[in-house]
Amino acid sequence: MSNLYTEHLRALPEFASVDATIVSRLAATGEVFELPADTVLYEQGSTPDRFYILIEGKIGLTGRSSDGRSTVVDVLMPVDQFALAALLSGGEHLMGAVTLTPSRVLGIPAATLNRMLGEDPCLTRAMLASMSRHYRTLVRQVKDLKLRTSTQRLGCYLLALSDEHHATSFRLPYDKRIIAERLGMTRENLSRAFAALRAYGVETRGAAIKLDNVARLAAYALPDRPVAAEAAE
Amino acid sequence: MSNLYTEHLRALPEFASVDATIVSRLAATGEVFELPADTVLYEQGSTPDRFYILIEGKIGLTGRSSDGRSTVVDVLMPVDQFALAALLSGGEHLMGAVTLTPSRVLGIPAATLNRMLGEDPCLTRAMLASMSRHYRTLVRQVKDLKLRTSTQRLGCYLLALSDEHHATSFRLPYDKRIIAERLGMTRENLSRAFAALRAYGVETRGAAIKLDNVARLAAYALPDRPVAAEAAE
Numbered sequence: 001m002s003n004l005y006t007e008h009l010r011a012l013p014e015f016a017s018v019d020a021t022i023v024s025r026l027a028a029t030g031e032v033f034e035l036p037a038d039t040v041l042y043e044q045g046s047t048p049d050r051f052y053i054l055i056e057g058k059i060g061l062t063g064r065s066s067d068g069r070s071t072v073v074d075v076l077m078p079v080d081q082f083a084l085a086a087l088l089s090g091g092e093h094l095m096g097a098v099t100l101t102p103s104r105v106l107g108i109p110a111a112t113l114n115r116m117l118g119e120d121p122c123l124t125r126a127m128l129a130s131m132s133r134h135y136r137t138l139v140r141q142v143k144d145l146k147l148r149t150s151t152q153r154l155g156c157y158l159l160a161l162s163d164e165h166h167a168t169s170f171r172l173p174y175d176k177r178i179i180a181e182r183l184g185m186t187r188e189n190l191s192r193a194f195a196a197l198r199a200y201g202v203e204t205r206g207a208a209i210k211l212d213n214v215a216r217l218a219a220y221a222l223p224d225r226p227v228a229a230e231a232a233e
Numbered sequence: 234m235s236n237l238y239t240e241h242l243r244a245l246p247e248f249a250s251v252d253a254t255i256v257s258r259l260a261a262t263g264e265v266f267e268l269p270a271d272t273v274l275y276e277q278g279s280t281p282d283r284f285y286i287l288i289e290g291k292i293g294l295t296g297r298s299s300d301g302r303s304t305v306v307d308v309l310m311p312v313d314q315f316a317l318a319a320l321l322s323g324g325e326h327l328m329g330a331v332t333l334t335p336s337r338v339l340g341i342p343a344a345t346l347n348r349m350l351g352e353d354p355c356l357t358r359a360m361l362a363s364m365s366r367h368y369r370t371l372v373r374q375v376k377d378l379k380l381r382t383s384t385q386r387l388g389c390y391l392l393a394l395s396d397e398h399h400a401t402s403f404r405l406p407y408d409k410r411i412i413a414e415r416l417g418m419t420r421e422n423l424s425r426a427f428a429a430l431r432a433y434g435v436e437t438r439g440a441a442i443k444l445d446n447v448a449r450l451a452a453y454a455l456p457d458r459p460v461a462a463e464a465a466e
Binding site for chain 1: 357365381
């Protein structure tokens with residue numbers, strides 16, 4: 001049985017090698033959620049009951065402390081999976097999930113996932129690869145938080161966006177509050193960091209960013225990988 | 234074929250349910266490394282060629298920036314696995330691995346692991362669960378880094394050690410430089426944080442710690458889980 005979302009699932013890099021029939025079956029068991037912006041899909045502390053695939057939109061994975069402070073641990077772009085680790089752990093959600101823009105999400109019930117993981121080694125292998133990728137994303141973030149100043153983190157973030165867009169002029173993908181939380185700083189710190197980066201050729205007008213001197217910014221912010229030559233003009 | 238390290242592998246929580254024959258085969262293909270303290274097992278940026286199981290000792294997973302600053306992303310205690318995500322990603326090691334004490338490590342060649350993952354769905358499932366646990370460890374760390382002050386992080390760390398020891402008097406498990414890096418602060422910040430925690434009943438003499446008032450410390454540091462009743466005396 002084919003399904004509208006089979007191709008979306010196969011857009012997950014790790015799912016490209018999984019048998020199309022299996023992916024179709026997985027997609028067919030999913031329930032589609034069409035969510036407006038700022039919808040809480042689940043709360044931190046709740047019991048996981050589904051594994052999700054983000055088809056369209058943007059999802060913020062959020063954390064909060066017991067005194068009510070909150071942050072964005074990560075932002076997901078389509079196509080990606082989430083809630084898998086929580087579901088498999090048998091514990092509670094360590095993070096909440098909230099839509100940052102109108103989003104379409106495919107939710108696959110825990111029982112279905114568990115049955116299919118038992119039946120198809122190739123699917124399990126794909127999930128393992130996907131989980132490894134998410135783990136490595138957090139390794140990069142922990143290193144970013146521990147080894148760089150907040151201004152360097154913003155610099156690296158802008159360089160990554162520039163690489164992604166293959167352009168030195170681009171727009172921020174979500175609002176500055178989310179960017180501040182994603183980068184582990186306050187909104188005030190983010191404003192100061194943008195101001196400090198002017199000396200490295202970073203021009204901002206609202207959400208519009210222009211990098212005048214990528215090499216100089218990279219020499220200051222020290223991104224993990226060399227900035228692509230095409231972005232350096 | 235049974236093996237000296239089969240039982241160690243089965244001490245990994247996720248491996249308890251894997252067929253003993255499979256675990257024995259995996260253990261039998263491993264090479265044992267007996268390493269003195271401060272031995273670099275592999276460097277950040279190198280190509281992964283093995284998946285490792287820590288049998289005895291302590292391993293620091295380290296990160297460094299291109300200007301030579303370094304940090305400890307995480308510290309592993311036996312029995313645990315590492316280097317799996319790097320190996321499966323096809324990329325380079327995002328972290329180095331260094332022994333913090335004399336350690337015994339079982340290294341399983343990439344080719345063996347890949348073959349066995351292809352053959353045994355139960356093993357793959359165990360690896361997925363293990364990777365999920367590691368992912369969640371980093372989620373907790375990112376939340377800790379973003380939502381707490383460095384002094385609160387130290388407070389939570391001491392409360393966790395107290396829980397682990399079921400005692401309010403215990404010794405720090407590794408030296409203060411490593412603790413500072415693990416908690417994302419400088420050595421000087423750590424000293425200041427210890428001094429600040431005196432007001433919450435934290436007594437230190439070298440590596441010896443005594444918590445005089447667990448409830449008061451918890452009210453200040455706000456750990457994720459309620460501190461176990463037995464630790465509160």
